[in-house]
Amino acid sequence: MSEAAGTVVVIDDDYAMRLSCRKILEKTGFHVETFEDGIQGLEAIARLKPPLVVVDLKMPGLSGMEVIPRVRDIDPLIVVVVITGYATIDTAVEAMQNGAYDFLPKPFSPDELRLIVKRGMERHRLALESRQAEIERELMRRRFVTFVSHQLQTPLVAIHQYLDVLKQLEDSPEVQARRQEWFDRCLKRTEELQGIIKDWLTLSQLEGELARERVRVDLHQIVGDILATYEQMARAEGLTLENRLKENTCVVRGDRNCLSVLFDNLIVNAIKYNRPGGRVTVEGRAGNGEVFVSVQDTGIGIPEKYQAMIFDEFFRVKGEGAKTTTGTGLGLPICRRIAREVGGAVTVESQENVGSTFVVRLPAFREETAEAKAAGCGL
Amino acid sequence: MSLESKKKILVVDDDADFVESVSLFLEHNNFTVLKARDGSQGLKLARMEQPDLILMDVMMNERTEGFFTVQEMRRTPELAATPIFILSALYETQAGFRVKPQSSWLAHDEFIAKPVDMRALLEKIRARLGAGQAAGEG
Ligand SMILES: Nc1ncnc2c1ncn2[C@@H]1O[C@H](COP(=O)(O)OP(=O)(O)OP(=O)(O)O)[C@@H](O)[C@H]1O
Numbered sequence: 001m002s003e004a005a006g007t008v009v010v011i012d013d014d015y016a017m018r019l020s021c022r023k024i025l026e027k028t029g030f031h032v033e034t035f036e037d038g039i040q041g042l043e044a045i046a047r048l049k050p051p052l053v054v055v056d057l058k059m060p061g062l063s064g065m066e067v068i069p070r071v072r073d074i075d076p077l078i079v080v081v082v083i084t085g086y087a088t089i090d091t092a093v094e095a096m097q098n099g100a101y102d103f104l105p106k107p108f109s110p111d112e113l114r115l116i117v118k119r120g121m122e123r124h125r126l127a128l129e130s131r132q133a134e135i136e137r138e139l140m141r142r143r144f145v146t147f148v149s150h151q152l153q154t155p156l157v158a159i160h161q162y163l164d165v166l167k168q169l170e171d172s173p174e175v176q177a178r179r180q181e182w183f184d185r186c187l188k189r190t191e192e193l194q195g196i197i198k199d200w201l202t203l204s205q206l207e208g209e210l211a212r213e214r215v216r217v218d219l220h221q222i223v224g225d226i227l228a229t230y231e232q233m234a235r236a237e238g239l240t241l242e243n244r245l246k247e248n249t250c251v252v253r254g255d256r257n258c259l260s261v262l263f264d265n266l267i268v269n270a271i272k273y274n275r276p277g278g279r280v281t282v283e284g285r286a287g288n289g290e291v292f293v294s295v296q297d298t299g300i301g302i303p304e305k306y307q308a309m310i311f312d313e314f315f316r317v318k319g320e321g322a323k324t325t326t327g328t329g330l331g332l333p334i335c336r337r338i339a340r341e342v343g344g345a346v347t348v349e350s351q352e353n354v355g356s357t358f359v360v361r362l363p364a365f366r367e368e369t370a371e372a373k374a375a376g377c378g379l
Numbered sequence: 380m381s382l383e384s385k386k387k388i389l390v391v392d393d394d395a396d397f398v399e400s401v402s403l404f405l406e407h408n409n410f411t412v413l414k415a416r417d418g419s420q421g422l423k424l425a426r427m428e429q430p431d432l433i434l435m436d437v438m439m440n441e442r443t444e445g446f447f448t449v450q451e452m453r454r455t456p457e458l459a460a461t462p463i464f465i466l467s468a469l470y471e472t473q474a475g476f477r478v479k480p481q482s483s484w485l486a487h488d489e490f491i492a493k494p495v496d497m498r499a500l501l502e503k504i505r506a507r508l509g510a511g512q513a514a515g516e517g
């Protein structure tokens with residue numbers, strides 16, 4: 001394949017034409033194979049799988065027009081350029097409709113041939129890349145399904161195993177002594193399952209074509225509401241929560257629910273991975289058409305080597321924190337997806353045992369119509 | 380049975396709950412259980428303690444970690460003949476996931492689907508270790 005990467009197959013019944021095409025293209029660095037009729041040419045194309053074919057439309061035997069669909073049958077990514085006489089522009093158009101990439105009317109200059117072949121090669125490269133991207137996406141999707149199944153199976157297996165042993169060794173003193181603890185563990189694992197399913201649904205809804213609102217949202221209010229819900233829980237842990245966002249400074253356009261989910265996940269993390277007596281601070285600023293909101297905690301932090309991975313589905317840092325907290329590892333991927341949806345991003349800065357700061361960057365709300373402007377000013 | 384005659388089983392799995400219930404069951408059935416949370420811990424313990432049999436989960440942290448550990452164990456002369464049972468929840472559901480026992484790169488002895496049928500597992504372990512027989516050094 002790589003050997004043929006720069007190969008051009010030229011099919012033309014005219015000897016002089018074949019010769020000059022070869023000279024011009026070889027001078028540009030391409031490897032050229034020439035053939036005098038369609039049948040021979042197609043044979044070679046099937047064998048060489050060249051990125052590009054130059055074919056004369058008017059040939060005895062198999063015509064160029066008949067060659068085009070056959071080349072596409074061999075590999076639809078092969079770029080076909082047709083050579084045509086002046087009088088046959090209509091046929092050239094037909095050839096393009098049949099799947100040719102471009103046409104070159106006779107007579108043409110060496111530069112014209114070079115240019116069209118170079119462009120065709122570029123086109124082929126792009127087509128290859130997008131095919132590759134599609135394959136990778138499909139692999140990712142399949143891998144993800146396997147991964148989710150595994151994530152769902154793990155707690156199920158744990159529960160099953162507890163119940164199985166509880167049942168089989170019901171009367172043994174070792175099991176009796178552990179019974180309560182095991183029931184509690186089973187309940188914990190069912191919670192884990194529910195969490196996975198809930199997060200996963202959120203994630204796939206975000207992927208779906210769900211019609212989402214694009215309204216003016218003041219993040220001050222969203223964050224305030226979220227912090228209020230966790231106030232009591234935080235106080236029990238000795239944590240202080242603070243909303244330093246000012247009204248009407250960090251205003252974005254988006255879906256209220258999605259934005260709530262985004263900040264909820266970051267704030268819950270900041271509480272969950274904090275330490276007794278710690279703080280969670282939400283701050284924000286706007287500038288250059290963007291808003292930046294940071295969720296900062298004084299918690300356990302994230303070792304540097306894991307900072308790039310925490311946005312991957314199901315990734316959890318396996319440390320002291322993971323033992324005392326539960327989670328699915330879908331929170332941050334959800335955050336990232338929501339931010340990207342509206343053209344934003346989520347980044348992290350963190351130091352182990354000092355704390356973490358997650359920064360959400362979102363495009364600022366812009367009043368687009370007079371009506372929206374009036375509504376915006378009214379608020 | 381004297382203490383020394385108990386057979387040693389190493390359980391390698393990153394799910395603490397799974398290890399807890401399975402070990403209790405095996406201990407109840409007169410085995411000594413060694414526990415490891417990941418492949419490298421498992422490898423260390425196996426080299427140190429020379430268990431009579433190893434139960435190894437293959438979908439731990441990274442997809443290949445369990446397999447990698449099995450390979451390493453087979454390269455260790457003292458462990459080359461230790462029976463290894465591979466545990467996996469994907470065994471039944473994933474087409475093409477099953478690896479033939481005779482594959483030279485992965486010389487294991489059994490594939491066991493998770494969740495594990497404890498009675499069946501016990502039978503398989505006993506069959507492999509010679510039921511009720513005392514260990515060689517006894
Ligand atoms: N503020 C934080 N401080 C320290 N570690 C964090 C913080 N936020 C996230 N992490 C680490 O990143 C991992 C992934 O976070 P994420 O929110 O995606 O999942 P989770 O909290 O484990 O589960 P859930 O899906 O329930 O949110 C966490 O398991 C934790 O190890």
Ligand SMILES: [Mg+2]
Pocket residue numbers: 265268269327329331332
């Ligand atoms: Mg989380």
